[in-house]
Amino acid sequence: MNGEFRAQFDAEVVFANGGGIRTEGFRLDLPGDGIDDADLAALFVRHLGLLMVAEVRITNKTIIEEAHKGGRAVAAATDGTGARRLVELSHVITDGMTTLPGWPAPRISEWLTREDSRQRYAPGTEFQVARIDMIANTGTYLDTPAHRYADGADLAGTALDRLADLPGIVVRLPAGTRTVDQLLLAPYDVAGKAVLLHTGWDAHFGTDRYGAPDAPYLTGDGARALVEAGAALVGIDSINIDDMGPAAGGERPAHSALLAAGVPIVEHLTGLDTLPPAGFRFTAAPPLVAGMGTFPVRAFAVIG
Numbered sequence: 001m002n003g004e005f006r007a008q009f010d011a012e013v014v015f016a017n018g019g020g021i022r023t024e025g026f027r028l029d030l031p032g033d034g035i036d037d038a039d040l041a042a043l044f045v046r047h048l049g050l051l052m053v054a055e056v057r058i059t060n061k062t063i064i065e066e067a068h069k070g071g072r073a074v075a076a077a078t079d080g081t082g083a084r085r086l087v088e089l090s091h092v093i094t095d096g097m098t099t100l101p102g103w104p105a106p107r108i109s110e111w112l113t114r115e116d117s118r119q120r121y122a123p124g125t126e127f128q129v130a131r132i133d134m135i136a137n138t139g140t141y142l143d144t145p146a147h148r149y150a151d152g153a154d155l156a157g158t159a160l161d162r163l164a165d166l167p168g169i170v171v172r173l174p175a176g177t178r179t180v181d182q183l184l185l186a187p188y189d190v191a192g193k194a195v196l197l198h199t200g201w202d203a204h205f206g207t208d209r210y211g212a213p214d215a216p217y218l219t220g221d222g223a224r225a226l227v228e229a230g231a232a233l234v235g236i237d238s239i240n241i242d243d244m245g246p247a248a249g250g251e252r253p254a255h256s257a258l259l260a261a262g263v264p265i266v267e268h269l270t271g272l273d274t275l276p277p278a279g280f281r282f283t284a285a286p287p288l289v290a291g292m293g294t295f296p297v298r299a300f301a302v303i304g
Contacts, residue, residue, distance in 0.1 A: 004068045005030045007040055009061040016054040016174040029068040038182065042225065045186035052174045053183045084304035089271045090140040091205055093296060099138050099268060101211035106134035136294040142286050143265040147293030148255050156290040162264055166194040166232050168282035168301060170275050173199045173216060180218045182225040191230035194282035198272035201238040205270065213245035220253030227261040234258055235266035266299055275301055
């Protein structure tokens with residue numbers, strides 16, 4: 001007896017973009033002496049580096065006490081160009097824009113006009129001071145734990161190392177896929193990274209379609225998997241990281257799991273299609289405001 005365990009099982013894999021594979025008698029190293037089918041499916045997908053997996057059916061599972069053979073890690077892709085460039089990932093905030101349908105729009109005006117400033121300064125010297133009235137959930141914005149939990153860290157209490165210069169990876173949803181679940185996330189090494197969920201829903205930003213109940217989202221099991229795997233931050237280019245459909249009943253499992261673990265969330269990203277799968281740094285830092293749980297950010301990536 002060596003204290004190491006492996007699972008032996010049959011698996012049928014269905015891919016979101018069509019087709020599938022089957023295995024019989026597959027053996028896989030386990031971290032302990034037991035595992036449920038959902039976690040085994042995720043471990044299987046990660047071990048093989050499978051992408052765009054819609055479903056894994058596990059059958060004939062047995063746990064064997066056997067020496068580990070060494071699980072194969074999934075290597076991160078890199079851009080490979082060597083050129084450094086900045087990529088804008090935020091929506092522009094404009095007067096009267098719509099971020100969340102039915103929520104108040106920002107109003108941008110002038111507190112001090114250039115004409116009025118001429119009365120205050122020397123001849124030929126003028127300034128303009130603008131004013132913006134808005135709710136915090138405007139444009140591309142950050143959610144901190146205080147957004148969900150009364151005793152959670154607010155904007156001022158969230159450390160910069162969770163918001164700036166983070167190694168980033170992009171998880172792309174196959175066309176027509178609505179949910180980002182544990183299986184879609186399983187191939188990715190997310191520890192210490194900003195995990196950006198590319199759904200393509202940002203194409204509808206500013207339209208009624210953007211707030212439709214079939215908008216893509218992160219599932220509760222997906223959020224818990226990201227927490228357990230050590231993700232530093234999670235972002236999405238959809239209207240909400242949680243399901244906004246009527247079947248959700250107002251529950252917010254992704255917000256709840258991520259923010260309870262101190263993992264910041266960035267919603268309403270855009271431009272994720274221009275990023276490589278990995279090999280970039282991500283920043284989404286808000287002003288240092290006490291007593292607020294959300295605020296717009298200038299989200300961007302540095303490649304190279």
